[in-house]
């Protein structure tokens with residue numbers, strides 16, 4: 001059986017692009033998170049849409065799971081095969097197909113990285129919403145899984161910037177979605193029925209997205225990062241709501257003292273008494289100096305108004321390396337996990353993130369208690385999305401992946417990985433009470449989420465999944481229900 | 483020898499690799515432009531994650547340490563198909579960074595200990611080195627065959643510098659050995675050459691054949707004393723790294739823990755001496771009206787800049803080229819710490835010749851794309867592979883060591 005599948009895979013992609021060797025499979029069996037390592041049976045590197053169609057037809061015929069993969073940096077164990085099968089590594093498909101600066105979109109293949117696209121766009125004076133994540137990760141995989149970038153406060157999450165797509169269905173058919181279904185222009189998903197929704201937020205369980213159009217934005221000539229601090233999360237959340245009214249900053253992100261350190265202190269250390277607990281950077285951009293001056297005035301006015309209301313908010317310098325890591329994006333500092341894992345020893349996970357802004361303060365207090373109990377720093381981030389109708393709240397948890405009993409373990413005498421898992425599950429339990437929905441969730445989170453979910457939602461979800469993927473071959477298990 | 487004893491020593495640094503994958507491409511943020519490019523020769527050639535960057539090798543190390551991976555032919559292939567060019571280390575920002583090359587070479591050491599490595603042709607050059615002190619299957623007595631008698635007679639018994647020629651220049655890139663010798667003579671440098679030089683041990687350190695490296699290192703350390711030279715000069719980036727870092731420095735940058743030869747003589751690259759002489763106004767150069775670019779050898783650049791500084795390792799060759807009248811010096815996009823490897827290091831030229839040449843072809847195309855007529859470098863091993871690629875692609879570009887250009891124009 002194994003040999004037959006491998007032979008066909010090799011026929012499809014060429015001998016050198018499919019393997020079932022343990023040594024080749026092994027790096028695909030784990031990621032940064034606590035997700036239990038599991039081996040795939042094959043890895044295959046397609047180069048064309050036709051290759052993908054043929055692989056999916058084979059997988060359907062033989063009922064073999066297929067896990068789409070580009071860099072595996074999703075921090076959710078999403079590319080670790082629950083039941084073996086084929087890792088479909090898409091990194092060879094790495095063409096930027098179109099940069100349309102007139103209409104303002106690009107079309108990319110799955111293997112295009114943030115680093116690659118950022119270099120190409122900057123030459124044209126354009127940008128996209130870069131995550132504070134690995135530059136080597138996929139633009140497409142990030143966007144279709146509701147990833148978020150540095151423009152999210154103004155332009156929404158990356159999924160909201162998708163303008164068209166091409167997909168291969170689990171059964172092998174190809175479909176174009178959005179304007180590209182009708183012309184060569186990849187400018188818009190609207191005003192059509194939102195079929196793109198069948199592939200956004202599904203964690204690779206409904207098909208392979210082979211091309212993606214996303215909106216791009218001009219880089220304004222004037223950029224200023226104004227930073228403030230507060231003594232408590234209540235004042236910070238209020239600041240973020242106050243500044244949102246202006247719709248001016250591209251990015252309004254607050255981080256707790258622990259997340260502003262590079263690296264995050266691990267195990268937990270107390271914050272110095274005189275240091276503010278929260279820092280916020282507000283990225284102002286303008287097309288003229290005058291416009292920038294007006295924005296700075298506006299910013300200062302809001303600071304004053306907040307102070308008059310009794311807020312502890314005040315202009316405050318942000319730690320330099322941390323600021324670079326959050327504004328010079330995509331960033332090697334954060335992307336290579338220096339800030340997160342320098343102290344963690346190989347493991348990184350997070351709970352979060354989409355949470356109503358009104359509930360950030362109470363949830364932060366609960367998370368702080370949980371995280372400190374488990375010896376973690378409460379390294380929490382709050383970001384406005386689209387103003388702040390909703391926003392991100394997430395805690396970064398670096399942890400030690402070495403085995404129990406290792407004399408060098410960061411937290412002595414306990415299973416550090418299991419400790420991290422427990423802490424995060426408790427954070428998710430706490431979060432769902434406050435309307436938090438984790439993004440790119442590990443399987444473990446689904447068990448908590450799906451308990452709370454509307455039965456109608458689960459039923460519709462499974463119906464859609466079964467319709468698209470009748471044999472359940474696409475990344476099985478990752479939705480918690482299928 | 484205990485199983486994985488060498489790898490065990492690195493366990494804690496290996497576990498600082500988070501598997502984030504940023505080692506897989508070059509990337510750097512810039513005010514005006516962001517740099518992006520391919521950086522990993524083996525990943526670029528084999529594509530699977532098991533071949534990509536330091537993340538692949540740290541994964542293999544963790545797999546072996548945790549008993550989840552067994553030695554196998556594909557594992558050995560993946561471990562040895564790395565030029566150890568350190569481009570992944572350049573990208574890495576976590577504590578693993580400085581230890582990446584040592585980890586890769588330690589993995590190979592473990593493969594050798596387990597009897598599954600190195601690759602057959604690497605093993606053959608190791609065995610040959612024990613007999614004839616070079617990895618080129620040549621006779622030791624022929625080591626100085628490139629050196630004309632009249633020049634040999636001029637060289638003193640003892641001198642300030644011992645010119646450590648290296649095996650590649652002695653047996654293959656004799657043009658570089660000769661150019662260096664003639665140039666040093668022309669410049670009045672007090673140097674000599676020994677017919678008892680042995681391979682520096684670089685190919686053996688890179689391929690896990692550490693016991694062979696120990697033997698040659700011991701010999702060479704004694705040789706420098708025997709010759710009575712105060713310093714060593716070399717035109718080979720590989721020998722430079724080995725004599726200066728591996729013989730003399732503690733890990734992670736050197737192998738003094740393994741070689742233990744107590745060698746502590748200054749070692750300089752010829753290009754560094756020449757730059758100094760130019761700076762002091764001691765060399766007059768004629769014109770060289772050609773469009774020239776420079777390829778950074780990994781062993782001079784990424785491997786040594788963290789210890790010797792950027793000036794010595796990246797700028798010295800550039801300063802020399804830029805000081806030549808009428809030269810049009812052009813820079814490839816991937817240069818200095820972001821240079822694409824020539825493809826021959828780490829035992830790859832002998833173990834994976836096809837990958838080596840394809841890697842060099844990519845560099846040739848990059849140099850051609852900026853209109854270079856002449857591709858220069860300061861490493862005979864890079865010279866060999868890049869020139870092979872020039873010939874293979876039918877490129878009109880000419881490969882020259884900087885010493886070859888200088889010999890033509892020094893007045």
Ligand SMILES: Cc1cc2nc3c(=O)[nH]c(=O)nc-3n(C[C@H](O)[C@H](O)[C@H](O)COP(=O)(O)OP(=O)(O)OC[C@H]3O[C@@H](n4cnc5c(N)ncnc54)[C@H](O)[C@@H]3O)c2cc1C
Pocket residue numbers: 032067068069070071072073074075078079090110131132133134136137138139140141142143144145146147148149203204205207208209210334335336337340475502
């Ligand atoms: C330190 C760190 C910080 C991070 N910060 C951020 C951040 O600020 N914002 C953010 O959004 N993310 C962040 N991430 C997460 C991650 O980097 C992004 O989500 C990334 O863009 C995913 O790309 P990838 O190539 O790693 O995708 P993968 O992990 O390979 O894939 C992600 C998911 O997409 C599926 N998939 C992949 N390709 C396809 C396809 N063609 N069709 C269908 N499904 C597919 C996979 O099966 C998987 O479920 C961070 C990660 C790290 C390590």
